[in-house]
Amino acid sequence: MTTAENANHGEAAIVAEHLVRRFGQVTAVNDVSFRVERGEIFGFLGPNGSGKTTVIKMLTGLLPLSAGAAHVEGVDVRVDSEAVREKIGYMSQNFSLYYDLTVAENLQFYGRIYGLDPARLKRRMEEIVAINGLGPYLNRLSAQLSGGWKQRLALGCAMLHEPKLLFLDEPTAGIDPVARRQLWDLLFELSGHGITFFVTTHYMDEAERCSHVAYIYYGKIIADGTPDSLRQLPDVQPHGTIRVEITTTSEVTRALRLVRKIAAIRSATIFGQSIHALADEHFDLDELRRQLLKEGIGVAEIRPLAPSLEDVFVELTYKNQALEEARRA
């Protein structure tokens, strides 16, 4: 390895190169590469069982790599996974708190685990409490906290040792929308201070808020980039097409059937009271409006639309399935 490459690894929070993990005959992670820069909020998405957790376990040194290399905070996970674990924080979706211990005892426990001396532990606890507002609850059993507060406490426990990189495994699963919003506000604030976040989620709106997303599908990364760059991928937005949102005033399902019959419409899906359609670039939108009105369907609005990340992942999954079938045949 050259000095230049070393420096490279030093800059990024995570550099994963051709990660492979096999379990017997099954390849759970297949040639996965990505790079997470310092201060990014990296959204790692994918269906259940697609290899998300396996990748996290490989990056945190719990699972040996079958092939490939990974550097986390500049440390090679194959060489010194313990040093990796010292530098990172991890919060799982079930918040991993001891319910029969108080809020303060949970914080103290994790602080001691990371080897914080009493003075530093005290200082860090004060800082954490100032950030997450757990002050009034310090002596309460953590079992008695609501979901949102449990999550804040768990995040606090994961941050006590001042890690520069935090892995959050579905941090917002099962908590209320307000707490969800507050958590994201907190993540943005912390990332502003240079902390990197590796977040897995199933919520597309959360993915949209990430500065960098990757989508893993059955062990392979099929999308990797900023949300905006993914939207402009040719597979998602083929050349010579536009994406439109048609908002109807009534009978959206009948409208969908009509729209799908039009030759210039390549695909169409319902979103609430509207239809998202991928159409040829020169498609006449006024003509569409007239046709629908003729059928007795009121049209409130037709406007151009940027593809959502969900559109991106759907298109890329279809494309991958097609490739996979072609390969098998």
Next chain:
Amino acid sequence: MRDVFRGFGAVFYKEALHVRRDAGTLFFSLTMPLLQLFLLGFGVDTNIRQINTVVYNADGRRESRELIDRLKNSDMFHIFRYVENDYDLNDAIVSGKARVGVKIPVEYSDRLIHGMSAQVLVLIDGSDSSVAGQAINVTTSIGLDESLRRVLADRSEFAVDMRPKLLFNPDSRSPNFFLPGLTAIMLLNVTTFLTAFSIVREKERGTLEQLFVTPVRPFGLLLGKLLPYLGIGFFELCLILFFMRFVFQVPIHGSLLLLFVLSLPYLFAALSLGILISSKANSQAEAMQLAFLPILPSVFFSGYIFPRETMPAIFKPISYLIPATYFINITRGVILRGAGIRHLWTDGLALCVIGSVLLVIAARRFRNKVIMA
């Protein structure tokens, strides 16, 4: 800071907090064995006395009444009814009211007086083998005694005089036999349960997964989690020994210190068993069921109740794999026989070996099924 025991202090302290918070479980796990101790100590007496007996005395003269008095005086038979015919004699046994039926035939006294052999029919309910065995022994020896008395007449000494002497437990007291063995079973029980529970609880909660991504070292984690339960197991041992000595008056002939020292490898084996269980079980309910598994062989194949000498040949090798086998020999050895390290070091060594093998298996399974799963 890179020592192999990293995180030990934090985990130990936290585990102690769990134990304190969950006083119910602690109380339950400490008192259950004591309850068993009291049940076995007071309730179970393997010395058979006062068997319900029915007598059909068809003869009724002095010689036959003397024989009945002898039966009574043996303390083995409680004659609760006299019947007048064979049918009633039989019926009393079939119905379960009597375990033993004695029929003295009508010519009993006549035959004795004329120097002939007189037969006495003793019917014994064989459905309980230990009762039956004792009844056979006692009736036979009464018959023998009675015959000798008549043959010898004036000579008062036997030609061969066997004098059995019961060592270590001269009164054949059941607590002396049962309680040292029970100590071993209870200790295994409590320690395995608590260890398995404490780990499975973290598995259920997801905190174990969390600990794996911290710099805690496996040794620090295991030791921190297990030592509190080792302490509890040790306390339990003291508690049981205290009650055994002062409530049930079982004398301790050997060195208590030796017993304590030798209990460490046993507790170590029990803890390893607990880890093994926790690597398999995913819920506390599952752990509960699995923790029962080692109890049965420990009760039946360790010599606790049934002597290992009478075990069928296929079970004998099993008994060598069971930690309780060795620890029961240790407790009985120290408590009853006053055995020293000279007699018991092989048992201690066997426990160390079994404990280490269990720990290696448990640690491997744990690594493969829990950490890397």
